[in-house]
Amino acid sequence: xxxxxxxxxxxxxxxxxxxxxxxxxxxxxxxxxxxxxxxxxxxxxxxxxxxxxxxxxxxxxxxxxxxxxxxxxxxxxxxxxxxxxxxxxxxxxxxxxxxxxxxxxxxxxxxxxxxxxxxxxxxxxxxxxxxxxxxxxxxxxxxxxxxxxxxxxxxxxxxxxxxxxxxxxxxxxxxxxxxxx
Ligand SMILES: [Zn+2]
Numbered sequence: 750x751x752x753x754x755x756x757x758x759x760x761x762x763x764x765x766x767x768x769x770x771x772x773x774x775x776x777x778x779x780x781x782x783x784x785x786x787x788x789x790x791x792x793x794x795x796x797x798x799x800x801x802x803x804x805x806x807x808x809x810x811x812x813x814x815x816x817x818x819x820x821x822x823x824x825x826x827x828x829x830x831x832x833x834x835x836x837x838x839x840x841x842x843x844x845x846x847x848x849x850x851x852x853x854x855x856x857x858x859x860x861x862x863x864x865x866x867x868x869x870x871x872x873x874x875x876x877x878x879x880x881x882x883x884x885x886x887x888x889x890x891x892x893x894x895x896x897x898x899x900x901x902x903x904x905x906x907x908x909x910x911x912x913x914x915x916x917x918x919x920x921x922x923x924x925x926x927x928x929x930x
Contacts, residue, residue, distance in 0.1 A: 756819070756831065757795025763811040765801065768856050768904060768921055769928040772809045776902040777816045780835050783878045787817070791833050791876050794819045803854045805892045807899030810855050816873075818896035825887030834873040834881060839897045841870035849891060851905045857926060861909045861917040869893040 766773050780787060790813060798806040804822035808815045819833040844867030851863040869890040871883045885893040895905055906917050921927060 756821070756833075757792060757797075757799050760789075760792035760794070760796030762797050762800045763793050765797065765854050765857075766810055766812050767926050767928060768906075770812075770855075772812055772814050773855055773899070773904065774902050775809075775814060777807075777809055777814045777900045780815050780817060783835075783876065787815075787835070788876045790815070790817065791819060794833070795821075798854075801854045805896045806854060807896050809899060809902075816900045818900060820889075820892055820896060822889050822892040824885065824889035828889075830883070830885065830889050830892075832881070832883065833876065834871055834883060834896075835876060835878075837871045837873040837897055837900055839869060839894070840872045840882075842866040842868070842894070844868035844886075844890075847887075847891075849888070851891060851895065853895070853905055855904065856906070856917075856921055856924075858924065859917055859920050861906065861913050863891075863905050863908050864910075865891045865894050865908070869897075871897060 794806050797811055805820040808817040816836045821831045823829055846864045847867050848862045848864045850860050852860040869885045871893050875881050
């Protein structure tokens with residue numbers, strides 16, 4: 750991504766991995782190679798996220814088991830947050846827990862009320878290896894927790910409880926894209 754360019758403008762849209770794909774359910778590996786392949790991956794992830802009208806995307810959602818996510822996401826005050834994090838670590842979670850609607854490009858068409866902390870802080874590095882620290886509140890805090898979960902091999906339905914969980918898993922099993930018999 751060149752300075753001043755629109756993220757994803759030179760990227761290629763990659764196929765999305767769906768619930769049940771093993772790469773989505775295993776912890777991603779730490780990035781150690783900060784070469785042009787990593788920059789190209791981030792570009793492709795932005796292109797893929799925008800094409801799918803998402804607000805965040807993790808690398809394993811395009812089949813790459815590396816600790817990377819991108820986002821272009823509003824918070825509850827409609828402030829836009831745009832960026833990427835390589836080797837993200839959630840370093841702080843606090844505030845009230847809010848149950849709000851959450852969806853995922855790897856479970857297309859589905860949504861479930863998911864409890865999340867109202868404030869999250871993620872630390873990591875950029876594609877060039879520079880340290881980055883991202884604060885989020887409200888919907889953007891939800892996004893940071895959602896994408897950090899992906900990198901750890903989780904999906905949002907892990908946090909859904911009770912009848913909501915039964916319903917969303919039933920819907921996932923019956924979805925046209927479902928991979929399990
Ligand atoms: Zn997701």
